[in-house]
Amino acid sequence: MNETARIVIVGAGHAGGAAAALLRQHGHTGPITLIGEEPWVPYQRPPLSKAYLKDEADAEALKLRPDAFYAEQDIALRLSTRAEAIDRNARRSGCKAAKRSHTTSWSWRRAPRTGS
Numbered sequence: 091m092n093e094t095a096r097i098v099i100v101g102a103g104h105a106g107g108a109a110a111a112l113l114r115q116h117g118h119t120g121p122i123t124l125i126g127e128e129p130w131v132p133y134q135r136p137p138l139s140k141a142y143l144k145d146e147a148d149a150e151a152l153k154l155r156p157d158a159f160y161a162e163q164d165i166a167l168r169l170s171t172r173a174e175a176i177d178r179n180a181r182r183s184g185c186k187a188a189k190r191s192h193t194t195s196w197s198w199r200r201a202p203r204t205g206s
Contacts, residue, residue: 094120098183100173102126104135107154114163123166125173125185131157 097113099106102124110124126132133152141147160167168185175184 092120093118096121096123098123098125100125100176100183102128102132102167102169104132104154107132110165111155111159111163114165121166122164123168124160125168125171125183127170127172129170131155131160131167131169 097110097118097120099109099122103126106124106126110122113122124132130153132154133149134154142149142152159165171185173183173185177183
């Protein structure tokens with residue numbers, strides 16, 4: 091894999107957040123964008139359903155990483171954003187920025203072609 095290629099991860103849940111962190115940990119220096127429909131940074135879901143709901147943990151304890159981690163690691167967060175289309179041949183994704191239950195905008199992001 092090209093260490094400077096643009097990476098777009100669709101799904102800002104536990105797996106998406108971990109994938110972005112691991113890419114940086116293993117030396118990826120190119121742009122990383124994490125797209126997620128929820129308005130929160132990646133968090134741990136099992137503790138949410140157990141400890142948090144029983145008042146044994148606060149919201150901060152559920153986050154996979156502190157908020158500052160993503161900026162420090164140059165990982166762009168596109169939260170409250172739904173990936174509606176992925177065109178692998180053109181290397182672009184179509185997203186809708188969701189606000190509550192309706193769509194507010196649409197945008198295409200083109201990734202530069204590198205290598206083959």
